[in-house]
Amino acid sequence: MTRGRPGAYLSEINIREGEGTGLGYISGHSAVAACAAVLAMTAVPARWRPVLAAVAGLVGLARIVHGVHLPADLVGGWSFGTLVALGALAVLDRIEPTHP
Numbered sequence: 001m002t003r004g005r006p007g008a009y010l011s012e013i014n015i016r017e018g019e020g021t022g023l024g025y026i027s028g029h030s031a032v033a034a035c036a037a038v039l040a041m042t043a044v045p046a047r048w049r050p051v052l053a054a055v056a057g058l059v060g061l062a063r064i065v066h067g068v069h070l071p072a073d074l075v076g077g078w079s080f081g082t083l084v085a086l087g088a089l090a091v092l093d094r095i096e097p098t099h100p
Contacts, residue, residue: 030077038085
């Protein structure tokens, strides 16, 4: 799907980072943050998992504050990143460690 950044639709928006050009959907920063958070959740104690989710959420919200993404871009990015991480975990679960 090709959709522009907020500046293409909202002329009064204040873009605080870069030029805000290129495709807006999905947010790559949100996707990477969500993927990293889900993967890290498998390695940290359960009490730290909400912190990882919150950090991934804040990365996305920062993209709105900087004026380079719309809310739907974040939802798409978080969803895509989560699906990639879950797919990677599913594949890794199927790989049996080899014993020398």
